[in-house]
Amino acid sequence: MANGSRQAVWEFFGAELKRRREDAGLTQVELGARVFVSGAYIGQFEQAIRKPQLDIAKRIDEVLQTDGIFERLCRKLIDDRRYAEYFAEVVELERVATKICEFAPTAVPGLLQTRAYAEAVTVAANPFVTDEYVEEIVTARLERARILKDATRPEYWVVLHENVLRIPVGGPEAMAEQLEQIAGLMRERAVWVTVVPYATGAHAAMIGSLKLMDFDDAPPVAYTETSFSGTLMDDPAVVKRAARAYDLLRVAALSPEASLALVESAAEDHRRCTSTT
Numbered sequence: 001m002a003n004g005s006r007q008a009v010w011e012f013f014g015a016e017l018k019r020r021r022e023d024a025g026l027t028q029v030e031l032g033a034r035v036f037v038s039g040a041y042i043g044q045f046e047q048a049i050r051k052p053q054l055d056i057a058k059r060i061d062e063v064l065q066t067d068g069i070f071e072r073l074c075r076k077l078i079d080d081r082r083y084a085e086y087f088a089e090v091v092e093l094e095r096v097a098t099k100i101c102e103f104a105p106t107a108v109p110g111l112l113q114t115r116a117y118a119e120a121v122t123v124a125a126n127p128f129v130t131d132e133y134v135e136e137i138v139t140a141r142l143e144r145a146r147i148l149k150d151a152t153r154p155e156y157w158v159v160l161h162e163n164v165l166r167i168p169v170g171g172p173e174a175m176a177e178q179l180e181q182i183a184g185l186m187r188e189r190a191v192w193v194t195v196v197p198y199a200t201g202a203h204a205a206m207i208g209s210l211k212l213m214d215f216d217d218a219p220p221v222a223y224t225e226t227s228f229s230g231t232l233m234d235d236p237a238v239v240k241r242a243a244r245a246y247d248l249l250r251v252a253a254l255s256p257e258a259s260l261a262l263v264e265s266a267a268e269d270h271r272r273c274t275s276t277t
Contacts, residue, residue, distance in 0.1 A: 007048065013073050014046040020064045021046075035059040041217040051077070051092050053221070055234065083140065086230040090211070090223050093232075095147055099155040099214040103207065103249050106163050108178055111145050111156065112191070117178040118142065120170030125227070148190060156191045159249050160259075162198050165266035172273035179267035186260050194253035195262050207245050 021031050021042070028046070029039030035056055044050035052060070057074035061067070083091055094100065094111075102109050108117055118138045126133070147153055168175050185191045211223040222233045222242035233239060254262060 009073065009077055010048040010051060013070065013077070014048040016073075017042075017060065017070065018046040020066055024064050026063075031060070031063065034063045036219075038217045044217065050096050050215075050217075053093065053218075053232075053234070054089055056218075084230070086232075087225075089232060090230070091144060093213055093215075093221065094144065094154075096215060097154045097213040098216055099157070099212075101157040101159075101212040101243075101246055103159045103161075103210040103246060104164055105161045105207075105209060106167065107169065108160075108164055108182070109158060110141050111148060112158065112182055112185070113141060113145075114174070114178045114181055115142060116170050116174040120174055124169075148185075153190075157250075158191060158193045159196060159246070159253050160193060161196050162262070165195065165263060168270065168273075172270040176267050176270040176274060179263050179270065183260060183263045183267060186256070186263065192256065193259060193263070194250065194256055195259040196249060196253045197262070200252045207242075207249075210242060210246060212239070212243055212246055 021028070024031075026034075027039065028042040032039040032042045035042075036059070037056060041050065045052050052070075052074060054071065054074050057070040060070045064070075077092070100111075102111075107121060110118070113121070115138060118141050119134060122134050122137050123129075148156060165179060169178070182191075182193060186193050207224070209225050211225075212220060213223070214220045219234060219236065220239050220243070222239045224231050224233075224242075233242070253259065
């Protein structure tokens, strides 16, 4: 679905939500209280400024007794074949998050990937796909990263394990380019990246990949992922535990200055490999 078409459907979602809410005799604040978000957040849904999570859409259907219309619309809007089903909702949430915190144990996070790195990762995971498929997936991943260039870009905090710097994804030239890009973003203060070194030991073995997202008028969420599935969590107790795990990783990481030096050193190591091959 084209971006313009998607926005038109979100606007329909908002207009229909407002109509059904008013028919039920509820204010935005009253509906928000019943679905566990603020009244201001309901207003942003109705204006198509913010997009509701699937579970919120389900709760709206239950409160307004709308026979699943908002759940169906939400599923349609997050159904983007360029993303795995379990990840499509995360992409929508990234677009409205005010802060994103991420831990990457083995691979560069998608929001930071260069084209060459993204191509290598995609082909490694799908060795028999067509070039057209690879291009579609990679282009979608690069489009996601545009949120870091928007005027309303979120704060983006990243903790990388040293594995990420050392595994030569796509070969030494692709890795050198990838790490040089990350170093550039760090120097520009566009992102906040720190590195957990090998010497830290057990800390990085505590969890797999982790993403935490904060929003203006909605509770935070956590997302974890394996190679074949992902889990989006909004239970406050679970999100709190995930945030604590992230804090422990951040404490175990090198300082920003030492992290930048390590990223630049690793880039130079990969760059030297390109000159000897």
